[in-house]
Amino acid sequence: MQTGNTSKLCARCVLPESPPNIVFNSEGICNLCLEFQEAKENLKEAPKLLESDLLKILAKHKGKQKYDCLAMCSGGKDSTSALYYMKTRYGLNPLAFMFDNGFEQEDAIENVENAAEKLGVDFLFFRTNKMKKMFQELLARDSKAVICHFCSIWYMDLAYETAARYEIPMIVAGWTKGQSTNQQVMNKCGCNANQPEFKEMGEATKKFMESFVKHDPDYKTFPYNMEEVLTKWSKKKILVISPHWFLPFDQEAYVETIQRELGWKFPRLSYPGRSTNCALNFISVHQSLKHFGYTHYHVEMSKMIRQGLMTREDALRDLEVKISEFELQKIATKLGQKIS
16 A cells, blocks of 8 residues: 655654645745644643543433443544443443444454443444445545545434434544544544645545535435534534543553453554554545545644654654555455556
């Protein structure tokens, strides 16, 4: 699998130069890093979220319904540890919820099954082929739209629908500080075109929505973007939260915990390194690197680097992980497509 143009990465983060939205100064530093530094110097630092803040939030909802929260589980370290903390640290009764677009990896499913069994929580597994036609069309058109963004819109809508059906007051995700800190930030999952690094991706997503999704009867109820999802479910007052926004633990600490307590394992194949994603994610990454020279993971890790949550060296290591052309083609074959 391609890894992008690593010879022209920003000297501070891991984004490549991509005019006119990402440009470097004479020192090889991108405009996004420079803007972040300027804002940091001119604005007061926002107060950090503390675990005491989380406890107050949880106290308002605990014990009101059969399930205190719907824990969105991918089988990865972040969502598995979020489920673990909800049950063991905070004494909530979560419903573990895993959603499969037809390309979930078996070792990820096994991680969630093991966690649910060891924690003694109910586990709801949802598998569908609903997205298959969309995936096929994205590849057939060689669209620049990011496959993962469509899944993000779909699974967030599905999570809200499931929480509403079971009258669950909270949705718990495994998002880290670099991914999201409030519900509005989830808009990035739908390619927020207001952010320079997402501008081209956002335009491609909108174009595909207008030319295919909007006119296909099989997707007549599919949300147009993440804003639509949030608006659609706003009246239900379902809170979306991640314990990782509040906890002081780093990933190394909670990975060790879930490995010891739940038998959690890293997947055989992963991109970025040390992550857990569905097999179709590899196709999404391949396409983004081909069309843009970077992925939404480069964006996410660059934000974490700027915030001091990740080193540039660690990001480069994780983004160098390669998936063979054979593995890519095997995944694409399931959609009746070929990778170019």
